[in-house]
Amino acid sequence: MNTVILLGLVSFFTDISSEMVYPLLPLYLTAGLGAAPAIVGVIEGIAESLASLLKTFSGYTSDRIRRRKPLAILGYGSATVGKLFLYLSTSWSWVLVGRVVDRFGKGIRTAPRDALIADASAIGQLGRSFGLHRALDTLGAVVGITMAYFLFTHYSGDYTRIFLLSIIPGVAGVGLLFLVKEKRNLRGSGKVRFLTGWKRLSPDLKAFLAVVFLFTLGNSSNQFLLLRAHDLGFQPADVILAYLFFNVVYAVSAYPAGRLSDRIGRRTLLVSGYLFYGLVYLGFSMAGSTIHVWGLFAVYGLYSGLTEGVEKALVAELCPVESRATLLGIHASLVGIGLFPASVIGGLLWTFVGPSAPFYFGGAVGILAALGMFLVVPGLKPKACPA
Secondary structure, eight states: OOHEEEEEHHHHHHHHHHTGGGHEEEEHHIISOOOOOOHHHHHHHHHHHHHHHHHHHHHHHHHHHHHOOHHHHHHHHHHHHHHHHHHHHHHHHHHHHHHHHHHHHHHHHHHHHHHHHHHHSSSGGHHHHHHHHHHHHHHHHHHHHHHHHHHHHHTTOHHHHHHHHHHHHHHHHHHTTTTTOOSSOOOOOOOOOGGGGGGGGGGHHHHHHHHHHHHHHTOOOHHHHHHHHHHHHHHHHHHHHHHHHHHHHOOOOOOOOHHHHHHHHHHHHHHHHHHHHHHHHHHHHHHHHHHHHHHHHHHHHHHHHHHHHHHHHHHHSSSOOGHHHHHHHEEEEEEHHHHHHHHOOOOOHHHHHHHTTHHHHHHHHHHHHHHHHHHTTTOOOOOOOOO
C-alpha cells in the first residue's frame, strides 16, 4: 500500500499542475485567442486520441521489458514540459502543441503506473487501491482548480502567468516518482503478445471492453461542460468553481466506491455510473439556470467516482498477469480513442445545431451504455490471474 500512496501523491501534484490549466483552456481559446468551439473540440480530440493510442503501446512495452517506472517518469516529465508551450502560446496552434505534448506524457505513463498499482495490490483489494489512487489524484485536481480560481481572480485573468506557475507542482510530482520502488520478477510466465491474444481473454472482459468503447463515443471532452456553464450565464471565475465542485464530489466518492466494489462486485457501480452520466448530459441539454448546473456537476462527479477506479480494478482482475500493463493500456486507449470523434462531433453539433445538441447525443449514448453493461456483461466475476 505504500507504493499506492506514493503513486497517489505523484498524481496529486501532477493533477495540481494540470488542473491549474485545464478549466481555463476553453475560455483562453475562445475569449483570449478567438477560437471557435469547434477548434476546442479538434484540439482536445487530437490530444486525447494521441494519448489513447500511446497507452496501449506503453503498456505493451512495459510488459515486454518487465519495467514500469522508467516509462512513468518519461510520461510525467513530458506532461510538465507541455505546460511550457501553453505559457509561450500566441495562437491556438501553440495550445495544440502544448496539449499534444501534455497528452503524450499521459499516454506514456498511464498503463505502467496502473500496472505498478496492480502489482503492489492483493487481488481482493484492487478496488480499494485504485479508488485510493483516484481519490488522491482528484484531490490534486481540487487543489489545482482552487489555485486556478485564486490566481485567475487575483491576476485579473492573466492566463499565461497561471500556465507558468503550473510547472512547479509538475516538477514536484516527477521528483516523488523517483522514490517509488518497483516490484521486480513480476509473476506470470505466459508470452506477452501485442493485444495479448484476443482469444485468450475472458469473455466478460471482451464484452466489457466493447461496452466501454460504445460509451466513449458519446463521452466528449469535459471542456464542453465548462463552455455550457459559461453559455448558461456563469462568469469565467464561476466556471472554475463549478469544475472545482465536480472534482470535490469525485474525490470524496472514489475511495468508498472502490472499496464497495471489492465487496459487492463491479457491475452495479458501473451501471449506476453510466446511467448517471447519461442523465447528467440530458440535464445539461435542458438546463435553464445556473442552479441546475451546480446540481448537474455534483452528479457528474459521482459518475466519475463510481466508474474510473472501478473500471481499472476490473481489468486488472480479469487479465493475464504477464500482460497486465498491456490490457490496462488497451482499456485506457478505448476510453480515449472515442474521445476524438466524440469531441469533434460535440464541437460540430454545438457550432451548427446549437449548444444543447452535443448533450442530447451524449446523454443518449450514456443511457444506452448503461443498458449494455447491464444486459451484455452479465457477471463481471473476478477471476484469479493465471500464474
